Amino acid sequence: MSVGPLIASGIGVILLVATAYVLVGGTLATTEVMVEAQNSLVVQQEIRMRTAITIQDATIEGQTLYVDLKNTGSEPIVDVAAIDVYIYRDGTPHYTGDWTVVDISPDDIHPGMLDPGETLFLAVRFEGSSPGYVQVVTGNGVSSSAYVR
Structure with a gap:
């Protein structure tokens, strides 16, 4: 073989x-x-x-919309800069990137982050007619909306 x-x-x-x-x-x-x-x-x-948020108050002073946003969930919102704000005028949504953090209260734990129970105070600049409705969306897609007073 x-x-x-x-x-x-x-x-x-x-x-x-x-x-x-x-x-x-x-x-x-x-x-x-x-x-x-x-x-x-x-x-x-x-x-x-x-994650859960609630708009507690939304008021207008001049060309600025003030929004009080409370974290009502059990998860901290770490990236506050990733929040998106939409204002509605005449039923049409308008994205606004022109918002600033006025304050977070109380902000004793994890400064700069929105921990559960804390309230984020936003100032949203807008041009044109006053918005009648505002929607705030977190970076992970959770949102809250309210009529503007």
């Missing part, structure tokens, strides 16, 4: 094992990435479920 078929069979087995190793390794890496993404999504959804 010749040695050629034995060597060819050995090389074939080694190639099969190497191919299986590459496929299994790739599958495991892909599965790990998918599990990590799923876990991250679940964490973000849990944070969103614990």
Whole structure:
């Protein structure tokens, strides 16, 4: 019996094992990435479920809209700069990036963040006619809206 078929069979087995190793390794890496993404999504959804805000007051003085926004949830709003403010005039929404933080009260824990129970006082500059309605949206998509007095 010749040695050629034995060597060819050995090389074939080694190639099969190497191919299986590459496929299994790739599958495991892909599965790990998918599990990590799923876990991250679940964490973000849990944070969103614990986030709640309420507009307590919305008043106009001149060309400035003052909004008192209370964190009524159990999750701190860490990135206050990610908040979006929309004002509605004549039923049409207008995004306004021209707002500033007047104060956060009380702000004893985590200064600069909106912790549960704290109130964020916003000043929103606008031009044109007075808005009749305001909507505030947090960075994770939770919103509150109110009519302007």
